[in-house]
Amino acid sequence: MALTFFVEGLSCRVDERCIFFVTGNARKEVEVNAILREANIAPFRVVHVDIDLPELQGPLGDRGALDIARAKCLEASERVGAAVLVEDTSLSFPALGGLPGPYIKWFIDAIGNDGLWRLLETSDDRSAFCQCTLCYSSGPGAEPLLFVGRTDGAIVPPHASSGGGGFGWDAIFVPDGHEVPFAALSLKEKNAISHRARALEKFVAHCKRPLGLSEPPGRAEDA
Ligand SMILES: O=P(O)(O)OP(=O)(O)OP(=O)(O)OC[C@H]1O[C@@H](n2cnc3c(O)ncnc32)[C@H](O)[C@@H]1O
Ligand SMILES: [Mg+2]
Secondary structure, eight states, X not given: OOEEEEETTEEEEEOTTEEEEEOSOHHHHHHHHHHHHHHTOTTOEEEEEOOOOOOOOOOSSHHHHHXXXXXXXXXXXXXXXXXXEEEEEEEEOGGGTTOEETTHHHHHHHHHHHHHHHHHTTOSOOEEEEEEEEEXXXXXXXXXXXXXXXXXEEEOOOOGGGOSOSOTTTTTEXXXXXXXXXXXXXXXXXXXXXXXXXXXXXXXXXXXXXTTOOOOTTOOOOO
């Protein structure tokens, strides 16, 4: 049965097969929808809800990233009152002990891609990895499930040959096995190897798992 849902002043027509993808970032939504369309996880339909969720501060590293995504997910499911999907993306530089990590958004705001490049310019180790921590809750009060995807690469200076596509730090991140940054790849090419696609792949596998083999409540899939 379809009904009209009101979420934070927005109205959307939904039915019981909808999952709300809660993010303040429209570029994430474009990628998530493109990846899930390819994955063909019917009968689910993903509906974008534009809320910039508050983000926890905590230690760097895997536990910190999981805690941030889990807290976003709990808040989103309470605010939306339905099944929600959220994600948190980090970009880590091993040469800097993992920074910026989950604080990448504030680093970009403060120093831009040029400043990020300058942080590693004089370092022998310009490796980096991006990580998407995707979190799904089946509704308010339900323990979120976590799905992590990672892509390794290196940081390069932002320059004209980046192609001008992409968003965020796409212009300075060259994924391993490629010569050019994410920003120079087509959406399809990026989605074939991205941190986001790898996390969604695990979520899709979870959605497609045979009935009766579901995880016990409260167990996180932080693979
Ligand atoms: O509302 P949410 O979903 O939190 O959206 P956000 O833009 O605040 O996103 P994050 O908190 O996950 O912060 C990640 C930062 O990295 C950027 N980012 C996220 N995914 C990216 C990608 O695939 N390529 C390049 N930059 C990305 C994004 O623009 C942010 O500046
Ligand atoms: Mg955010």
